[in-house]
Every structure is written in C-alpha cells, then in structure tokens.
Amino acid sequence: DIQMTQSPSSLSASIGDRVTITCQASQDINTYLNWYQQRPGKAPNLLVYDATHLETGVPSRFSGSGSGTEFTLTISSLQPEDIATYYCQHYDNFPPFTFGPGTKVDIK
Amino acid sequence: QVQLVQSGAEMKKPGASVKVSCKAYGYIFTNNHMHWVRQAPGQGLVWMGIINPRGGATDYAQEFEGRVTMTRDTSTSTVFMELSSLRPEDTAVYYCACRGRFWGQGTLVTVSS
Numbered sequence: 001d002i003q004m005t006q007s008p009s010s011l012s013a014s015i016g017d018r019v020t021i022t023c024q025a026s027q028d029i030n031t032y033l034n035w036y037q038q039r040p041g042k043a044p045n046l047l048v049y050d051a052t053h054l055e056t057g058v059p060s061r062f063s064g065s066g067s068g069t070e071f072t073l074t075i076s077s078l079q080p081e082d083i084a085t086y087y088c089q090h091y092d093n094f095p096p097f098t099f100g101p102g103t104k105v106d107i108k
Numbered sequence: 109q110v111q112l113v114q115s116g117a118e119m120k121k122p123g124a125s126v127k128v129s130c131k132a133y134g135y136i137f138t139n140n141h142m143h144w145v146r147q148a149p150g151q152g153l154v155w156m157g158i159i160n161p162r163g164g165a166t167d168y169a170q171e172f173e174g175r176v177t178m179t180r181d182t183s184t185s186t187v188f189m190e191l192s193s194l195r196p197e198d199t200a201v202y203y204c205a206c207r208g209r210f211w212g213q214g215t216l217v218t219v220s221s
Contacts (some may be wrong), residue, residue: 001170034208036153043203043211044145044153055209087153089208095167097143099153 002026002090006100012108019075021103023088028068032092035064035073037084038102044087048073075105083107110134112204112212119218125192128215130204137185138162140206144178144189147214148200156202159187194219 003026013019023033031051036044046055048064051071061076075082088100111133118126130142144156157168159178166178177190187204194217201214 036208038153043214044205045211046209049208085152089153089155091208095155095158096169097155097158099145099155102152 001096002029002092002098004088004090004098004100006086006088006103008103009101010104010106012106013078014108015078015080017078019078019082019105021073021086021105023066023071023073023100025069025071025090025092029090029092031067032090033064033066033071034089034091035062035071036087036089037082038087039084047086078105078107080107110206110210112206112210114202114204114212114215117216117218119220120194121221122195122219124194124219125190126194126217127188127190128202128204128217130187130189130212132185132187132206135206137180138182142178142180142187143205144176145203145205146200147203148197151200156189161185161187191217196220 005024033051035048038044047058052064063074065072085102085104087102091097113131115129120126138161141158143158146154159166161180175192180187196219199219201216203214204212
C-alpha cells in the first residue's frame with residue numbers, strides 16, 4: 001500500500017504570508033493527487049486535483065505542484081478564511097486511496 | 109446540481125452493526141464510483157473503501173476488511189455502508205464522496221454502552 005506523509009503537522013502564519021505544505025508518497029503516484037481543505041465541523045472541500053489543477057471556484061491564491069513522490073500545496077497570501085486543516089490523498093491505480101495525516105493551519 | 113444526502117446520526121452499543129445510506133442526486137448514479145471515508149473526533153480522514161455502483165464491485169481498506177460491507181440500490185441511486193462488530197473507537201463521522209469533489213454532509217455514529 002502507498003503511504004502518504006505531510007509536513008508540517010501544524011503551522012502558524014500571519015495574514016498575507018506565503019504558506020507551503022508538503023506531501024510525500026511512499027512510491028511514484030505520477031500526478032494522481034488531490035488536496036483538500038477541511039474547516040471544523042464541515043466535510044472536506046476539494047482544492048486541487050491531478051496535483052496541479054485548481055478546482056472550479058477555488059481562489060487563485062491556492063496552487064499545487066509536484067509529481068512522482070513529492071507534492072506541494074501553496075497559499076500565496078494567507079487569508080483568515082484559510083484557517084483549516086489540509087489533507088492530501090492519492091488516487092493512483094489501486095486502492096487503498098490513502099490520505100495524508102493533515103496539516104493544521106492557523107493565524108499567528 | 110450534484111448532491112449526496114446521508115442518513116441521520118446513529119447511537120449504537122458495542123457489538124452492534126450500523127448501516128449508513130448515501131443518496132445521490134443530480135448525476136448518472138452508475139457512472140461514478142463512491143468512496144466512504146471516516147473521521148474520528150479530532151482525528152484525520154481515513155479512507156474505508158469504494159463501490160462501483162454499476163456492477164456493485166467493492167474494494168475495502170484492510171483495516172475494515174471483514175467488518176464493512178458496501179452495497180448499492182440503483183433504483184434509488186443510493187449506496188450503503190454497513191459496519192459490524194462496533195467498538196467505541198468506531199465513533200466517528202462517516203462520509204460518502206464521489207470523485208473527491210462531492211461529499212455527503214456526514215453521519216455521526218456514536219458507539220457507547
């Protein structure tokens with residue numbers, strides 16, 4: 001099974017800061033990676049699919065990059081509404097489609 | 109528009125089973141696989157398994173193999189997730205999800221004696 005790791009597990013940043021979250025897969029997953037945002041008490045919300053494609057309606061300050069085993073989610077200018085936990089998930093050929101452990105983002 | 113509507117919260121005793129439903133609206137039900145994901149209080153997302161509504165084929169995470177059963181009813185565009193031999197650590201919100209972009213509202217299952 002493919003294992004997913006994320007770093008950091010949590011971070012505090014100021015409004016307007018650039019925030020970067022990394023996700024690593026235990027083996028090559030090409031670009032079969034989603035990024036989600038989850039606010040407390042809510043279902044996850046898809047931000048990025050296929051590692052780099054921004055989902056319709058997601059603000060352009062979010063971007064995804066990477067392929068193979070190393071991936072990054074970047075928020076170019078942190079906003080108060082971005083306070084949430086962020087998860088990566090692979091969907092390479094075969095299940096299980098494991099999630100990363102999550103990165104909690106809050107305001108400094 | 110696409111909507112996934114799940115059944116309501118459940119309270120169960122240890123050893124019992126729970127069956128959660130997820131009714132799909134706004135798209136061709138048999139064209140997209142449905143995933144089940146759970147989230148224990150304060151914890152991360154855990155992928156449980158997937159069902160192909162077209163033929164009913166399933167694939168379960170090893171962690172749940174033997175305790176989980178996913179089924180579907182194409183006449184009502186509904187998928188079901190049944191988890192048996194419940195224990196307190198199964199207390200969680202259970203989500204259905206389609207293509208990563210459409211999620212149900214979640215169903216809280218509480219297991220307590």
